[in-house]
Structure formats: C-alpha cells, structure tokens
Amino acid sequence: MPDLTTSIGNTTFQNPVFVASGTFGYGLENPDLVDVSKFGAIVTKSITRHPREGNPPPRIVETPSGMINSIGLANIGVEKYVREMVPNYEKIGVPIIMNIAGSVEEEYCEILDIVESVSSNIVGYEINISCPNVKEGGIEFGVDPLLTEALTSALRKRTEKLLILKLSPNVTDIRVIANAAVNGGADSVSAINTVYGMSIDSMARKSEIYTTYGGLSGPAIKPIGLACVHKVFNAVDCPIIGIGGITDSADAIEYLLAGASAIQVGTANYRNPAAGLSIVEGMESYCSKHKISHITDLIGKVKTHE
Ligand code: SIN
Numbered sequence: 001m002p003d004l005t006t007s008i009g010n011t012t013f014q015n016p017v018f019v020a021s022g023t024f025g026y027g028l029e030n031p032d033l034v035d036v037s038k039f040g041a042i043v044t045k046s047i048t049r050h051p052r053e054g055n056p057p058p059r060i061v062e063t064p065s066g067m068i069n070s071i072g073l074a075n076i077g078v079e080k081y082v083r084e085m086v087p088n089y090e091k092i093g094v095p096i097i098m099n100i101a102g103s104v105e106e107e108y109c110e111i112l113d114i115v116e117s118v119s120s121n122i123v124g125y126e127i128n129i130s131c132p133n134v135k136e137g138g139i140e141f142g143v144d145p146l147l148t149e150a151l152t153s154a155l156r157k158r159t160e161k162l163l164i165l166k167l168s169p170n171v172t173d174i175r176v177i178a179n180a181a182v183n184g185g186a187d188s189v190s191a192i193n194t195v196y197g198m199s200i201d202s203m204a205r206k207s208e209i210y211t212t213y214g215g216l217s218g219p220a221i222k223p224i225g226l227a228c229v230h231k232v233f234n235a236v237d238c239p240i241i242g243i244g245g246i247t248d249s250a251d252a253i254e255y256l257l258a259g260a261s262a263i264q265v266g267t268a269n270y271r272n273p274a275a276g277l278s279i280v281e282g283m284e285s286y287c288s289k290h291k292i293s294h295i296t297d298l299i300g301k302v303k304t305h306e
C-alpha cells in the first residue's frame with residue numbers, strides 16, 4: 001500500500017487531498033453526502049470579523065470549462081463561527097483549516113485572536129489575501145509584497161498553528177508575493193485563488209455577474225495554477241498547496257509533479273462532492289502502478305526541456 005501522507009510545516013496529513021475554501025461550507029454540512037474523514041483536510045469558507053451578506057445576485061455563472069463567482073465573502077462572522085461551528089469539529093474526524101479574510105491587518109489579527117482564545121482542533125489557518133470580489137482588503141494584500149509580509153508576520157506572532165497564505169494569480173510575479181509570505185513567517189502558501197473573469201449574455205447584452213467581474217475557477221485555470229506552483233517551487237523554499245481546476249487524480253498528480261505538497265479540490269465538488277475521494281483512490285492506484293512508495297516522492301519531479 002503506497003504511503004499517501006504529506007507534511008506541511010509541523011502537521012502531517014493522511015493524504016494530500018484537501019477540499020478548497022468555499023466548496024464545503026464550514027466543514028459540517030456534507031456528512032451524508034460524503035465520508036469527510038477520508039479527506040486530507042477541509043478548508044472552511046472565508047470567515048470575517050463580522051457576518052456578511054455577500055454581493056447581490058447574480059453571483060455565480062457557468063463558463064466554458066469553469067465558472068465565475070463573485071460571492072463577496074458571505075459568511076456568519078467569527079463570533080458565531082466560534083460558538084456554533086468550532087465545537088462540532090471534534091466529531092468529524094478530519095483536520096480543519098480555517099480560512100480567514102479581512103479588510104485591514106487589524107481585522108485579520110482580531111479574528112485570529114478570537115479563534116486562538118478558545119480551544120479547538122483547527123490545525124491551521126489559510127489567510128485569504130486574494131479574494132477578487134470585495135472592494136476593501138483581500139487582494140489588496142495579495143498584490144503587494146510589503147503588505148503581505150507585514151500581515152503574515154503580525155499573524156505569525158499570534159499562533160503556532162499552520163499559517164498558509166492563499167495567493168492570487170492576478171499579479172505580475174507570484175514568486176515575489178510567495179517570498180514575502182515566507183519572510184513573514186508563513187509555513188506554506190496555497191496557489192492559486194481564482195483568476196479575474198467576465199461573462200456576457202449576448203442576447204440580453206448584459207454582464208452575467210452583478211459585480212461585472214468575478215473569479216474564474218475550474219479546469220479552464222489548471223494550466224495557470226500549474227505554472228504558478230512550478231514557479232514558486234523553483235524560487236521559494238516552502239511547501240505549496242496546489243489549487244486550480246483539479247477534477248481527477250491525473251490533475252492532482254500533475255500539481256505534485258509541478259511542486260505541490262498537497263492539493264485542494266474546489267469547483268469539481270459542485271458536480272461531485274466525492275470528487276476528492278476518487279482522487280485519493282486514483283493517487284493510490286497511480287503510485288502502485290508506477291511503484292512509487294511515498295506520494296511525496298513525486299513532488300517537483302516534472303521533467304522540463306531546459
Ligand atoms: C468570494 O467570496 O467572493 C470568493 C472568495 C475568494 O475568491 O477568495
């Protein structure tokens with residue numbers, strides 16, 4: 001039986017298949033649909049300091065090989081999250097990574113302080129500095145290395161749990177932002193969040209998303225995600241969590257070969273919430289077939305032509 005365990009910072013996961021933020025709610029919504037205990041981890045939807053309604057509809061549209069969303073960080077806010085969600089994590093038997101979003105540094109810090117003040121089995125935090133759908137914060141951090149480093153180091157002082165910075169592809173050079181995150185004390189970066197996109201209904205002559213632009217995800221962005229992971233892998237010394245258009249185990253293996261230590265399944269969950277479980281099985285078969293004893297032996301092993 002191949003060994004699928006992978007480590008990010010001080011945490012070892014039973015396999016490298018996580019479900020991405022925004023696709024499995026707070027981690028507690030899908031127990032009848034899928035055996036979540038078989039995932040490597042669940043990343044929660046983004047939690048903010050106060051509850052948010054999110055953007056007005058329409059806020060999701062299907063596009064060729066993907067979808068565009070502009071949810072606008074709708075969520076229950078950290079206080080309700082700590083009261084109503086966190087205590088239930090003990091029962092579900094899968095590591096939880098809490099995704100945090102804010103509009104200014106103090107807000108991210110306050111959220112982390114509130115969660116750290118209660119006992120929980122959250123194993124780490126994914127810091128959303130890459131949401132393309134809000135007017136303040138989010139991607140403002142993710143396009144600026146100085147802001148990224150300052151935010152990461154402020155958060156690092158507040159927790160010993162895993163600190164993962166979620167990066168945007170909507171930048172000139174993702175390596176610069178990844179490097180800033182690591183200089184600030186991040187254990188890992190996850191790449192990529194969605195790519196700016198637009199969809200137009202030619203009959204109505206109207207944008208199909210209320211905010212005009214949104215974040216494109218799904219198979220359409222896999223080549224962008226792979227390139228970002230490979231670039232960061234070759235430039236920055238930290239484990240990378242690959243995201244972007246992963247639908248099956250072949251996609252997941254490609255991300256590992258590009259340099260990812262783990263992957264997140266996002267948009268594919270909307271079609272099949274058990275997609276991640278098929279990916280775990282497919283990874284096992286791939287390793288057996290190719291006589292790979294430990295999945296991590298594949299990390300960064302893509303052959304290039306130069
Ligand atoms: C959203 O809530 O608009 C999506 C979150 C994100 O892209 O980070």
